[in-house]
Amino acid sequence: MKISNSSLLAHFQSATGVCTDTRKIQKGNMFFALKGPNFNANALAEEALAKGASCAVIDDPAFETGENTLLVSDGLKALQDLATAYRNTLTIPIIGLTGSNGKTTTKELIFSVLSQQFHCFATSGNLNNHIGVPLSILSILPAHEIAVIEMGANKQGDIKELVDIAQPTHSLITNIGKAHLEGFGGESGVIKGKGELFDYVSAHGGIVFLPKEKNIVHQMSEERQITEVVLANSAMPTDLLEAKPYIRFSCADKTVVQSHLPGIYNFENIQMAIAVGKHFGLSDAQCKEGIATYQPTNHRSQYIKIGSNQVLMDAYNANPSSMQAAITHFAETDNEPKILILGDMFELGDLSAAEHEALGKLIASFSFEKVLLIGEHMQHALTHLPKAFYFPDKFGLHNWLQDHPIKSSYLLVKGSRGIQLESVLPFLAND
Structure with a gap:
């Protein structure tokens, strides 16, 4: 029998919180078994209960194990409905x-x-x-x-x-x-x-x-x-x-x-x-x-001293607007030599080629010591940057940095989240 929203709220109000990841379950949590393209957390309901969850909210009756598994029509919608109900309190x-x-x-x-x-x-x-x-x-x-x-x-x-x-x-x-x-x-x-x-x-x-x-x-x-x-x-x-x-x-x-x-x-x-x-x-x-007292973290507008290099790490995400702002600011700083390490901007659709080419034109209007470009889409920026170093993926960049150590430089590292350009940091730790 499927549980009502009001009953879900009552369970939540006696729980210690909500969790969707069995690796992070704390005693007394409600576990919501969500489904995705490559996973079905209904199969983890029993594990969540064994780790101390007060109950497991599932949307597949095949995984019911007793009164501590709460059946709903859709796990995600149940989570959203519960949040709405709690918000109303x-x-x-x-x-x-x-x-x-x-x-x-x-x-x-x-x-x-x-x-x-x-x-x-x-x-x-x-x-x-x-x-x-x-x-x-x-x-x-x-x-x-x-x-x-x-x-x-x-x-x-x-x-x-x-x-x-x-x-x-x-x-x-x-x-x-x-x-x-x-x-x-x-x-x-x-x-x-x-x-x-x-x-x-x-x-x-x-x-x-x-x-x-x-x-x-x-x-x-x-x-x-x-x-x-x-x-x-x-x-x-x-x-x-x-x-x-x-x-x-x-x-x-x-x-x-x-x-x-x-x-x-x-x-x-x-x-x-x-x-x-x-x-x-x-x-x-x-x-x-x-x-x-606010200190930036999580690779957003974050200065990191690594080896003899100073890195402006802004690699959490990127789009044409934020790229323009970050590059312009970086170009106007007094530090030298300045080096750009830039990764693809994702989710631009049919405008991707034009936006990456426009980014290359912007970069060319400044004087940088080196420009390192990473990703399939960044090749369009090369139209205006014939002297830039280009790598189809970040692993090629890693290898290049090992062979060509960068020292005593000031770097901007920025790209979309999917590239995770913070991975370059160990390769910049040169004394």
Whole structure:
């Protein structure tokens, strides 16, 4: 017999949390057996129970083993429905955040700022999809006073699915850029898809945070006639002093804040985090502390000293917009010699060749000591970079680096997540 949503919620409220990975089961967890193209976790239900799970939610009756296996029609939908039901029991502010670039950094900055005063929850890592958002909602504890939920999307309809689960009271779109163009069907599709967050606000009410400089995000808010808005320039006034290598800015009281974030493109993310903090009643001093103490991690805008080299590791993801921003910032820094290690930008569809060629043209407008390009799509950048070193895959790059050690240099490493270019780090550790 299949279990009802209300019964699932009762099981969850007596459990110690939710888990979808038997390798991470903790005693008392609910285990959700999800299916994918290459796996069927229903077969792991018995293992999860043996490891201490309070129950296992399955959608295949062949794996029922007793009262601790709870049968549902669809495991993923049951997880999402449970998250929605649990969300409806929460009364805290929930900030829903999306955007083409910078959403994870902005989420982490907001978390760092709000944590100066509140017991704050934020999406862990990159759990921002149709599985990650439900898991995030279900990780909010009764003690949490505010939550920041990151939402990612590959196509139109994705954000709508996530906001219907998270039901944000406050919303923020970092920017609109050239990301996941294949799934969205071009830039207009990106605008429509990301705009699903503001569609929710328009239909259900809530507050929208908008950047200081008027841009397409402002237009998206105006088109939906959203009136409850907080502008970043109405918060603590800030003036950018420098961004080489790290952002340093001054405040209205003449104090100066030194951050650990590189690149002028991150200054708007800082301003947005301050706007959120001020809206929720934090003092200027608390906002400054939240920004100053934030340290980038997970290979996002992260400086790493390895051997005699200094690496700006920004290899968590890449699209034309973020590539342009990162390369331009890197070119404008004072350090020499500068070397680029760049991997393919994925999910660009029919625009891939043109976007990679345009990237090559951008790189050619600067003077870099070396340019190392990796991946099938990057060959299109060679049109404008006849002296660049090209490798069909990162393993060819690894071999080349072993034979041609790079020392005492300043490097930007960036590429799409699928390439995992952080693998080059051991090959840059030359004394």
